[in-house]
Amino acid sequence: MLILEFLVKRIAQGLLIVFITSLIIFTLLRVVPGDPVRLIVGGMAPPDVVEKVATKMGLRDPIIVQYGRYMSGLLQGDLGQSYLRPRSGMIAAGGQYVDPTKSDMALVTDLILERLPFTLQLGGMALLFALLISFPVGIAGGLHQHRWQNALAFGMQSLFVSIPNFWLAIVLILFLSIKLKLLPALGYQGFSYVILPALVLAVEIAPFIIRTLTTSLGEVMQAPFIDEARVRGLSRRRIVYSHALRNAAVPLVNLLGIQLSTLIGGVLVIEYIFDYPGLGNLTVVSVVGRDFPVIQGIAITTSAVFVFINIIVDLVAYLIDPRVEI
Amino acid sequence: MDLSLILEIDDLTVGATTPGAAPILDHISFRLSTSEIFGIYGESGAGKTVLSRALANWLPESLQYRAGRVAFAGHDILGAGAREVRVGRDIAYIGSKPQSALDPTVPVGVQIAEKLHSVRPEWNGRECRDRVMQLLGEVRIPSPKERYWDYPSKFSGGMMQRAMIVDAICAEPAVLIADNVTQPLDVTIAAQIVALLHDLCTRHKMATIYLSSSLPTLGQFGDRTAVLYQGRFVEQQPFDELLASPQSDYTRKAIASVPRMWETAEGPLARRQAQGEAPLMKVENVHRTYRARKRGTFNSHSNIQAVRGVTLDIMPRENFGIVGESGCGKSTLTRLLAWLETPDSGSIVLNGTSLGALSSRELIRKRNEFQLLLQDPYNALPPRTTVGRMIEESLLIRGSIKRADLRTRVIAEMAEVGLAAELYDQLPNALSTGERQRISIARALILDPKLLILDETLSALDQREQGRLIELFSKLQEKNDLTYVFISHDLAMVRKVCTRIAVMYLGEMVEIADNHDLFFDPQHPYTKALLSAAPTLEQKPFDPSDFLLEGEPPSPIDIPAGCSFASRCPKAFGRCRMETPALVEHSPGRFAACHLLDGDQAQAAA
Numbered sequence A: 001m002l003i004l005e006f007l008v009k010r011i012a013q014g015l016l017i018v019f020i021t022s023l024i025i026f027t028l029l030r031v032v033p034g035d036p037v038r039l040i041v042g043g044m045a046p047p048d049v050v051e052k053v054a055t056k057m058g059l060r061d062p063i064i065v066q067y068g069r070y071m072s073g074l075l076q077g078d079l080g081q082s083y084l085r086p087r088s089g090m091i092a093a094g095g096q097y098v099d100p101t102k103s104d105m106a107l108v109t110d111l112i113l114e115r116l117p118f119t120l121q122l123g124g125m126a127l128l129f130a131l132l133i134s135f136p137v138g139i140a141g142g143l144h145q146h147r148w149q150n151a152l153a154f155g156m157q158s159l160f161v162s163i164p165n166f167w168l169a170i171v172l173i174l175f176l177s178i179k180l181k182l183l184p185a186l187g188y189q190g191f192s193y194v195i196l197p198a199l200v201l202a203v204e205i206a207p208f209i210i211r212t213l214t215t216s217l218g219e220v221m222q223a224p225f226i227d228e229a230r231v232r233g234l235s236r237r238r239i240v241y242s243h244a245l246r247n248a249a250v251p252l253v254n255l256l257g258i259q260l261s262t263l264i265g266g267v268l269v270i271e272y273i274f275d276y277p278g279l280g281n282l283t284v285v286s287v288v289g290r291d292f293p294v295i296q297g298i299a300i301t302t303s304a305v306f307v308f309i310n311i312i313v314d315l316v317a318y319l320i321d322p323r324v325e326i
Numbered sequence B: 001m002d003l004s005l006i007l008e009i010d011d012l013t014v015g016a017t018t019p020g021a022a023p024i025l026d027h028i029s030f031r032l033s034t035s036e037i038f039g040i041y042g043e044s045g046a047g048k049t050v051l052s053r054a055l056a057n058w059l060p061e062s063l064q065y066r067a068g069r070v071a072f073a074g075h076d077i078l079g080a081g082a083r084e085v086r087v088g089r090d091i092a093y094i095g096s097k098p099q100s101a102l103d104p105t106v107p108v109g110v111q112i113a114e115k116l117h118s119v120r121p122e123w124n125g126r127e128c129r130d131r132v133m134q135l136l137g138e139v140r141i142p143s144p145k146e147r148y149w150d151y152p153s154k155f156s157g158g159m160m161q162r163a164m165i166v167d168a169i170c171a172e173p174a175v176l177i178a179d180n181v182t183q184p185l186d187v188t189i190a191a192q193i194v195a196l197l198h199d200l201c202t203r204h205k206m207a208t209i210y211l212s213s214s215l216p217t218l219g220q221f222g223d224r225t226a227v228l229y230q231g232r233f234v235e236q237q238p239f240d241e242l243l244a245s246p247q248s249d250y251t252r253k254a255i256a257s258v259p260r261m262w263e264t265a266e267g268p269l270a271r272r273q274a275q276g277e278a279p280l281m282k283v284e285n286v287h288r289t290y291r292a293r294k295r296g297t298f299n300s301h302s303n304i305q306a307v308r309g310v311t312l313d314i315m316p317r318e319n320f321g322i323v324g325e326s327g328c329g330k331s332t333l334t335r336l337l338a339w340l341e342t343p344d345s346g347s348i349v350l351n352g353t354s355l356g357a358l359s360s361r362e363l364i365r366k367r368n369e370f371q372l373l374l375q376d377p378y379n380a381l382p383p384r385t386t387v388g389r390m391i392e393e394s395l396l397i398r399g400s401i402k403r404a405d406l407r408t409r410v411i412a413e414m415a416e417v418g419l420a421a422e423l424y425d426q427l428p429n430a431l432s433t434g435e436r437q438r439i440s441i442a443r444a445l446i447l448d449p450k451l452l453i454l455d456e457t458l459s460a461l462d463q464r465e466q467g468r469l470i471e472l473f474s475k476l477q478e479k480n481d482l483t484y485v486f487i488s489h490d491l492a493m494v495r496k497v498c499t500r501i502a503v504m505y506l507g508e509m510v511e512i513a514d515n516h517d518l519f520f521d522p523q524h525p526y527t528k529a530l531l532s533a534a535p536t537l538e539q540k541p542f543d544p545s546d547f548l549l550e551g552e553p554p555s556p557i558d559i560p561a562g563c564s565f566a567s568r569c570p571k572a573f574g575r576c577r578m579e580t581p582a583l584v585e586h587s588p589g590r591f592a593a594c595h596l597l598d599g600d601q602a603q604a605a606a
């Protein structure tokens, strides 16, 4: 019952968040400099053509009217059509005039659905790698607060934090991919293409996981119930793995929810560097091309994913520790 | 009784790992036979906890064994025998902090079954669970099958201590170590736990080491008792002989320091209300209900009825006591009396002025007249505040005094409460609890109050310091015409200090009477139960076995209809569950709320 109440409440909240995000993005796109029509019709087109196309596209209507139109489409599941991408998949380059009002432009929904799985795969793998790196180091560091394990955890976390992601990406591409030919790097032609970008992202998230794990596990190990578990007759293994880790996991799960935004920011850069065909890559290209409908669609999708994952995180935290207020 | 030797302790010496530190346990030796109960008395800091841990091979990292032997059934558990003897199965431990003893994220029953299964792997999961459920029932936890699945935060202190007893005994240990197990509990609950533990030890034939900082509690076991002082056994005797002929000065002093309530019929003299005298504070039918959102619902709230219709008259120069167990609403009432919270209904009239009718401006001035004594001002003030600054602060807030006069005024006040003038510029870090209490008294007194409200002020002090402060209070009362309200769970303190005493249960006053009447001729069954459970070494003026309570107070959320004490009252009868008894003055100055006191009704019921 409690969980149901929680879900209803949080989904309603989430819808509101998504709505507000879309409104902000929508307005910002239209008030900051950069006219998509100029890019569509090409630099050489006379101003009256620009105005004509813009009016035809509805871009000269008041923002609130445009937004209303967009929203009524959205409620029917229609995110609109790209300004730049025809259905064929080719990007319309400046100068080649493709009429963006015609129906041969790609549907934003299709564009996003096509890219989203790639990004989710990248994010998932990055998280998996990050956990694989952080858990052994973080647990050892948390259990041995005054020994070398803790120093190692600290060192690793400092090192990872100070590596810029684009630099690591380039170094890895040069060494592992070009020199040693161990892993492919650019584009996407199969699962192995996800490994390098995921590694780079993992290095970006791992330090936060390591730090949270060492400190929270270190704290839990000082708790009276851990001390008392020994005299109750529980083995060390059991104390650490079924009780200490469980308690230390609550702050960790919460952290993961928050770190999600870092991950999303990282994905943007990394996908672009590795020319990985995910949402991040699409975002960069669309922003450069002022492809309003695509940018709006991505913003809505990302905020929805964000809301969804945060609901999951809170639910997991509650399932681990029933005292957590949800 | 089976008298085979189960535990042999020889010359056990324990100290800090830092070399050169004095030992914490010094050559402790004793023998324990199966089914025997061995009591160990020690004041706080004597080494009880370290001894318990040393016996279970469970020393904290900062301590180490320096010498000695602990042998369980012939196996030296500190050496070669460690593998034969399993802590948690053969030797079990119960501590004084049940609330923090289990993982807060796993249900209580599940954790006990987990422990049982790991020390007795030969019993399968189902058997473990059934056994735990059955034992939870045996220690009288209501509806054990449901409570099995409840998380530790849902258990009260007393319930949790019962669960920890189950945790300790479920694997059928041969030796049970109980370290100050009743220390955090209310007297009525503590009395139940002691009785329960005694019964279990005898029935399950466990050799038990019962360590306590309360001699009267050990008296309930009555067997061989040792006195631990600064890590050494100063003597060992059967309990009755220990009381009758203590062999050491320390023991004699320890026995003398146990509070006495019935030793003399004297006590603080009752102040009869003079004809037409007006009360200093008149509390009329005050209620305070808190609302808490119910979990698992959108918008329904539960009402926590913390204070339910309290009516009191506090006369000038009276020492008024309010006693009750934790959760009965004492602290809420304190906040209402100090007007830190306003009552939902009812009124408080101070010196003829109703506090509710004052504007906030007038209230600030009026506040000088009644002061709540902070329990520990040191924690309530910013660090690095000097003693002088702490005391003058309340004056400064109210302005209206010249800087130059301030210091003289504060130093005079400090002298009055017995603080040396040198302390003025010092930080209170190195001060004892007693000295800190004096600071908070000075802080309040400097405003020339008429009424001082003291919440558990004297309970944390040792007997000597308590005595000194009581003296100070009576001196100040003479001089400044003060009235005190003492709110406490400590019956012995109240007996020593208060002229009139109110007993509170579940947000209501169940009895109000003068000191002597309340202690020697209590009227209400709850008062009798409280007095019965009070740990003293004396003969009580009535038969305590008539008034042992079962169970815990009901929650202030679901207050049963009728008399609120009916669910635990040993004398409850039909009418009690239907009709709420009113607080009635049965004879002059003696109020009680119980149907048994309506003469005719009681006869009809009997």
Ligand SMILES: Nc1ncnc2c1ncn2[C@@H]1O[C@H](COP(=O)(O)OP(=O)(O)O)[C@@H](O)[C@H]1O
Binding pocket: B016, B024, B042, B043, B044, B045, B046, B047, B048, B049, B050, B051, B060, B062, B063
């Ligand atoms: N882990 C520890 N390290 C060092 N000293 C300790 C430790 N635990 C307790 N002590 C000291 O041992 C003495 C006895 O403490 P304790 O056994 O807790 O007393 P009790 O249980 O009788 O109140 C005290 O002086 C205390 O400061």
Ligand code: SF4
Binding pocket: B524, B525, B526, B563, B564, B565, B566, B567, B569, B570, B571, B572, B573, B576, B581, B593, B594, B595, B596
């Ligand atoms: S009214 Fe009944 S239940 Fe209440 S105290 Fe008196 S006898 Fe007990």
Ligand SMILES: [Mg+2]
Binding pocket: B048, B049, B179, B180
């Ligand atoms: Mg102790």
